[in-house]
Amino acid sequence: MNVGIIGGGTMGSGIAQVAATAGCKVKLYDTNQAALDKAKAALEKILVRLIEKGRIDSEEKIRIQSNISYVDSLKALGDSHLTIEAIIENLDIKQKVFSELENYVADDCIIASNTSSLSIASIAASLNKPERCVGIHFFNPAPLMKLVEVIPAIQTSEAVLEKSIQTIKDWTKVVAVAKDTPGFIVNRVARPFYGEALRIYEEGLADFATIDHSLKTLGGFRMGPFELMDFIGNDVNYTVTETVFTAFYFDPRYKPSFTQKRFAEAGYLGRKSGKGYYDYTEGAIKPAP
Numbered sequence: 001m002n003v004g005i006i007g008g009g010t011m012g013s014g015i016a017q018v019a020a021t022a023g024c025k026v027k028l029y030d031t032n033q034a035a036l037d038k039a040k041a042a043l044e045k046i047l048v049r050l051i052e053k054g055r056i057d058s059e060e061k062i063r064i065q066s067n068i069s070y071v072d073s074l075k076a077l078g079d080s081h082l083t084i085e086a087i088i089e090n091l092d093i094k095q096k097v098f099s100e101l102e103n104y105v106a107d108d109c110i111i112a113s114n115t116s117s118l119s120i121a122s123i124a125a126s127l128n129k130p131e132r133c134v135g136i137h138f139f140n141p142a143p144l145m146k147l148v149e150v151i152p153a154i155q156t157s158e159a160v161l162e163k164s165i166q167t168i169k170d171w172t173k174v175v176a177v178a179k180d181t182p183g184f185i186v187n188r189v190a191r192p193f194y195g196e197a198l199r200i201y202e203e204g205l206a207d208f209a210t211i212d213h214s215l216k217t218l219g220g221f222r223m224g225p226f227e228l229m230d231f232i233g234n235d236v237n238y239t240v241t242e243t244v245f246t247a248f249y250f251d252p253r254y255k256p257s258f259t260q261k262r263f264a265e266a267g268y269l270g271r272k273s274g275k276g277y278y279d280y281t282e283g284a285i286k287p288a289p
């Protein structure tokens with residue numbers, strides 16, 4: 001199967017690894033060459049680590065790497081059977097990319113979005129053949145997270161849904177079919193988790209580290225809410241909250257936090273920028289001032 005991935009950032013590069021490991025021929029496209037270089041270098045590092053852990057051998061590493069090519073034009077995805085878009089979480093930009101992509105791919109190519117919170121129906125509406133559009137939502141990091149939400153829009157055909165589910169299962173993932181509602185399942189449940197943690201901090205009840213420590217120790221969570229927001233990226237996480245809040249007609253349950261907004265505006269994005277609720281710049285993780 002030929003798979004085209006649009007966007008070679010955190011998610012696109014991870015999804016490319018998943019598909020290539022499953023034996024697909026993958027083309028990873030990004031408008032930013034530096035992102036592609038970074039994705040290629042990151043994959044090399046990951047695969048070396050997997051060899052060290054004894055999970056794969058060097059032949060498998062070569063096989064996975066040779067299954068991925070890095071391309072700088074959308075047109076190059078023309079021979080795809082499935083495309084998965086993982087670019088910036090912005091409806092206008094996604095719609096533009098989707099309507100251009102449709103000029104290059106065959107009529108039976110499935111066009112999927114990895115959006116965290118946007119309506120699949122509105123993305124599908126940018127296509128001449130909206131029935132070929134579906135949400136395929138991976139979690140971060142895509143190679144490690146078992147769950148994938150598959151989201152049919154009201155326009156999605158039954159055949160496209162079935163084929164998408166089967167493909168994701170073939171990639172050894174576990175599928176949850178979710179309705180096309182804001183945040184789907186996991187990101188909706190997660191909004192109050194982050195939101196309430198931010199409110200506890202804003203009310204001065206506890207600092208980031210204490211909240212994280214409590215949730216991990218008593219709640220059994222692998223990461224506390226602030227660690228997780230730093231991992232996801234405060235820019236991405238804030239945008240998802242804003243989208244879900246707006247899409248639910250400003251239901252206060254999903255109200256975004258000024259603290260997170262300011263962190264995103266300041267460039268305190270989390271791990272990817274070296275600083276978020278914690279400071280990652282000097283090797284040791286310590287709460288930011």
Ligand code: NAI
Pocket residue numbers: 006007008009010011012029030031032035085086087088089090093097114115116117137138139140231232233236
């Ligand atoms: P990212 O910022 O790491 O990567 C986005 C990439 O898209 C960048 O490399 C950028 O150069 C590229 N890009 C932007 N506009 C483009 C265009 N018009 N054509 C081609 N490439 C373009 O973002 P990330 O975190 O990978 O998120 C991507 C999508 O996946 C978003 O829709 C996000 O909501 C969703 N998502 C993010 C998760 C996360 O934990 N970060 C989890 C699940 C979904």
